[in-house]
Amino acid sequence: MKILIINGPNLNLLGKREPEIYGSDTFEDYFAKLQFKFKDVELEYFQSNIEGELIGKIQEVGFSYDGIVLNAAAYTHTSVGIGDAIKAVETPVIEVHISNTHQREEFRHVSYISPVAKGVILGFGLQSYDLAIQSFLE
Numbered sequence: 001m002k003i004l005i006i007n008g009p010n011l012n013l014l015g016k017r018e019p020e021i022y023g024s025d026t027f028e029d030y031f032a033k034l035q036f037k038f039k040d041v042e043l044e045y046f047q048s049n050i051e052g053e054l055i056g057k058i059q060e061v062g063f064s065y066d067g068i069v070l071n072a073a074a075y076t077h078t079s080v081g082i083g084d085a086i087k088a089v090e091t092p093v094i095e096v097h098i099s100n101t102h103q104r105e106e107f108r109h110v111s112y113i114s115p116v117a118k119g120v121i122l123g124f125g126l127q128s129y130d131l132a133i134q135s136f137l138e
């Protein structure tokens with residue numbers, strides 16, 4: 001089972017960025033915990049602040065991997081291109097968010113990912129990623 005976690009813009013700053021919303025762990029530390037927990041899964045991680053790189057990565061793995069766990073961050077609310085990329089590939093995508101975006105500003109209530117994702121997990125902090133991986137193992 002091969003799963004790629006993709007994080008979008010500003011998620012490279014996890015640990016430092018608005019810790020009251022996103023917590024104080026870095027994603028690298030959390031990813032190491034996920035790798036330890038899901039030893040039988042080939043887990044990979046990619047982060048970019050650039051929309052086209054996120055689309056390129058979805059295209060690159062989207063015909064061979066078993067699952068993509070995607071936190072498109074701010075592009076969630078704006079990117080027709082990422083939504084189209086998800087539609088174009090075969091690999092199922094689970095949309096995740098650390099925060100419950102529906103409890104936040106109105107512009108975060110819109111998602112271009114949700115209509116094309118297999119499912120959506122949000123509001124569980126970093127545990128959202130763990131739950132998404134588990135959903136692929138069921």
Ligand code: DQA
Binds near residue numbers: 072074
């Ligand atoms: C986020 C929510 C988005 O609205 C925001 O732009 C992010 C992070 C989350 O994980 O809670 O960067 O995707």
